[in-house]
């Protein structure tokens with residue numbers, strides 16, 4: 001913890017070279033505005049909310065008895081499809097692997113979509129307990145709690161099978177129903193509830209069942225934030241095949257992956273996920289102490305709404321449209337939502353109407369500039385995505 005506060009800028013900033021992510025490969029779908037975000041190392045900055053919350057999480061895990069967690073924070077955000085998917089039992093046809101959801105550099109390399117991409121290498125190295133933090137990338141919806149680049153912190157803890165009487169040799173359903181599997185799931189939940197108490201003190205939380213190919217059983221944890229449930233992490237008991245793939249069949253254990261922005265938004269009361277990427281000193285000066293402080297909002301600038309309706313061609317991918325708008329207008333695109341949809345039975349065509357909310361966090365927008373941007377969006381969406389703008 002102390003060490004982090006006095007540390008020089010992390011070695012992970014060595015990844016801040018956009019040319020690593022842009023290539024002529026036909027599968028490359030990384031736009032320049034995403035390439036420019038890689039390697040900023042927000043999670044290693046002692047005066048940035050993401051770095052502060054990461055330090056706070058590390059502090060909790062180093063206070064736990066029984067186990068030392070090895071810490072990784074400078075892995076290359078470029079990983080292979082084997083690391084990110086195959087080693088985690090994510091099948092080839094899983095939607096999360098599709099280029100509509102994932103930024104590919106080549107057909108076999110990509111910007112990691114989760115820190116779980118490093119699980120198998122760390123397991124294979126022999127670590128029994130580790131934390132791994134980093135920036136991850138997803139083509140996703142656009143609103144106050146989703147951004148195409150965000151940060152995750154992964155945690156894994158393993159237990160030797162020989163210490164778990166009755167676990168040996170159990171696989172599949174028999175393992176799932178075993179007392180030992182339940183003990184691990186309980187340890188996982190207790191550890192994460194302890195983390196939430198460490199971060200928030202008393203807070204409303206709830207567990208839901210979830211599904212991941214690499215854990216079973218799986219859960220997600222939600223926290224009450226501004227009157228609504230916000231998902232902050234996914235977790236579960238590590239699937240036996242993942243351990244076998246990493247030559248760790250002699251162990252059983254748990255894993256979790258949490259979203260650092262989501263936790264930081266709750267803890268610092270940061271209302272919009274775009275703020276983490278701002279260069280504005282009115283943001284950064286508030287966190288100079290390296291402590292958790294309530295964020296004083298400086299943005300009360302009014303939003304500008306613009307609707308766009310179009311007939312979609314077959315194979316229309318919503319994320320392509322979202323990204324195209326951010327590519328033109330950048331972070332002043334605050335939110336994009338589908339507000340109307342209908343199919344004309346005679347034409348057999350579907351029309352979608354989206355509302356784009358434009359809002360700057362540091363200045364007032366003029367109607368003229370937004371009209372100009374919206375015009376560019378209309379032209380480019382017709383040109384690039386083959387839609388018929390109405």
Ligand code: FA5
Nearest residue numbers: 114116146147150231232233234235255256257259262
């Ligand atoms: C995962 O990424 C799994 N790898 C987590 C995991 C690890 C499960 C280990 C089991 C074992 P998920 O896609 O739900 O799961 O994302 C985890 C968290 O990342 C979410 O709970 C949320 O807090 C955060 N997150 C997901 N998408 C975004 C986004 N677009 N912007 C900001 N945060 C996000």
Ligand code: MG
Nearest residue numbers: 220231233234
């Ligand atoms: Mg989830």
